[in-house]
Amino acid sequence: MKRIALLGSTGSIGRQTLEVARAFPERLRVEALAAGSNTALLEKQAEEFQPGLVHVGEKGPSLEEIATHPDVDLVMVATSGKAGLIPLLSAIRNRKLVALANKESLVIAGKLVMEEARAHNVEIRPVDSEHSAIWQCLQGEKENEVEEIGLTASGGPFKDTSQEELAKVTPVEALNHPTWKMGRKVTVDSANLMNKGMEVIEAHWLFGAPFDKIKVVIHPGSIVHSMVKFSDGSIKAQLGEPDMRLPIQYSLSYPERWENAGLPQLDFASLSSLVFDPVDLDRFPCLRIAVEAGRAGSTYPAVLSAADEVAVDLFLSGKIGFIDIARLLHDVIEQHHQISEPTLEEILEADAWAREIAQGWSK
Numbered sequence: 148m149k150r151i152a153l154l155g156s157t158g159s160i161g162r163q164t165l166e167v168a169r170a171f172p173e174r175l176r177v178e179a180l181a182a183g184s185n186t187a188l189l190e191k192q193a194e195e196f197q198p199g200l201v202h203v204g205e206k207g208p209s210l211e212e213i214a215t216h217p218d219v220d221l222v223m224v225a226t227s228g229k230a231g232l233i234p235l236l237s238a239i240r241n242r243k244l245v246a247l248a249n250k251e252s253l254v255i256a257g258k259l260v261m262e263e264a265r266a267h268n269v270e271i272r273p274v275d276s277e278h279s280a281i282w283q284c285l286q287g288e289k290e291n292e293v294e295e296i297g298l299t300a301s302g303g304p305f306k307d308t309s310q311e312e313l314a315k316v317t318p319v320e321a322l323n324h325p326t327w328k329m330g331r332k333v334t335v336d337s338a339n340l341m342n343k344g345m346e347v348i349e350a351h352w353l354f355g356a357p358f359d360k361i362k363v364v365i366h367p368g369s370i371v372h373s374m375v376k377f378s379d380g381s382i383k384a385q386l387g388e389p390d391m392r393l394p395i396q397y398s399l400s401y402p403e404r405w406e407n408a409g410l411p412q413l414d415f416a417s418l419s420s421l422v423f424d425p426v427d428l429d430r431f432p433c434l435r436i437a438v439e440a441g442r443a444g445s446t447y448p449a450v451l452s453a454a455d456e457v458a459v460d461l462f463l464s465g466k467i468g469f470i471d472i473a474r475l476l477h478d479v480i481e482q483h484h485q486i487s488e489p490t491l492e493e494i495l496e497a498d499a500w501a502r503e504i505a506q507g508w509s510k
């Protein structure tokens with residue numbers, strides 16, 4: 148029986164994690180639930196799973212207390228934005244098993260997080276479907292024999308939308324993802340490929356891969372979740388229906404594979420046409436901006452992530468247009484004076500600075 152703490156239980160990943168827990172009551176015990184504001188749903192979840200620890204808003208034990216509690220074996224970090232970073236670091240320092248959905252933590256402070264993970268001998272289990280795929284492809288392989296990582300992107304709802312039409316995109320249209328049902332922030336990030344840029348940074352830190360070796364490729368079907376090419380030219384890929392419950396389950400079951408408890412499955416005969424296309428960086432500048440910030444390192448990725456949280460909020464509340472998100476990110480990053488080898492405090496200061504500049508941004 149693994150005792151899990153679920154940070155972000157009311158969100159898309161959180162709710163799907165509870166579906167997995169519901170399917171494996173003899174293997175998983177939900178020991179802690181934490182959410183931001185959705186008290187009504189959290190209460191229902193607590194009634195069903197009877198966790199020992201519950202946090203919502205400012206009430207109950209803090210996220211760090213939950214992430215370090217002796218009754219918890221594994222912490223699933225499924226909060227959105229930067230809220231997951233400090234509890235993630237606390238869980239690692241307390242040598243908990245960690246399943247990580249919250250990619251922003253690695254974007255903001257990937258170097259510090261991975262240094263802590265190495266120092267405390269903690270393996271971070273990726274939940275993001277692409278990183279789960281890469282993780283699975285790398286098992287049993289040598290790091291120096293990895294030639295390239297192929298990070299797949301569905302292309303989102305605007306894959307074929309012209310530059311002119313992108314300028315008119317509404318929040319409702321941006322929230323309508325063709326293959327994945329996710330939280331609002333990650334859905335907008337997926338529509339302009341910012342999410343893919345953040346995933347490149349996430350893959351860089353998780354797998355120690357140089358940016359030059361991580362290639363984004365458009366794959367509209369979202370069946371191949373990612374692939375790895377090795378030195379002999381051989382490619383390994385992981386495939387599955389676009390359903391987050393599978394990578395969530397694997398992050399909880401690893402190193403075992405549990406049975407499929409009713410999740411949709413592919414059959415070999417349906418794999419006759421797998422389509423891949425190159426990515427168009429002119430129409431999706433957020434991808435380029437994110438990867439450049441990742442390459443530049445220091446405090447740039449933290450600034451990128453913070454400014455993006457603000458930009459997505461501004462877009463969803465109708466204050467800026469869809470293509471303004473990239474302009475805002477570009478302008479905030481341009482104004483930033485980087486701090487090399489930043490401490491956690493300096494990273495959090497850069498985050499706060501970026502939020503303030505982004506809030507005041509105008510075209």
Ligand SMILES: NC(=O)c1ccc[n+]([C@@H]2O[C@H](COP(=O)([O-])OP(=O)(O)OC[C@H]3O[C@@H](n4cnc5c(N)ncnc54)[C@H](OP(=O)(O)O)[C@@H]3O)[C@@H](O)[C@H]2O)c1
Nearest residue numbers: 155157158159160182183184185226227230248249329330
């Ligand atoms: N959804 C996906 O399919 C998917 C796939 C891959 C990766 N991810 C990543 O997983 C993370 C979660 O995504 P999501 O789509 O599940 O987001 P979401 O639906 O917006 O859910 C976010 C969760 O975090 C909670 N939360 C936010 N701020 C909090 C705080 N300060 N303290 C405690 N809880 C807080 C929210 O609580 P309330 O709602 O109660 O306020 C909610 O439970 C993101 O980093 C995302 O990039 C998601």
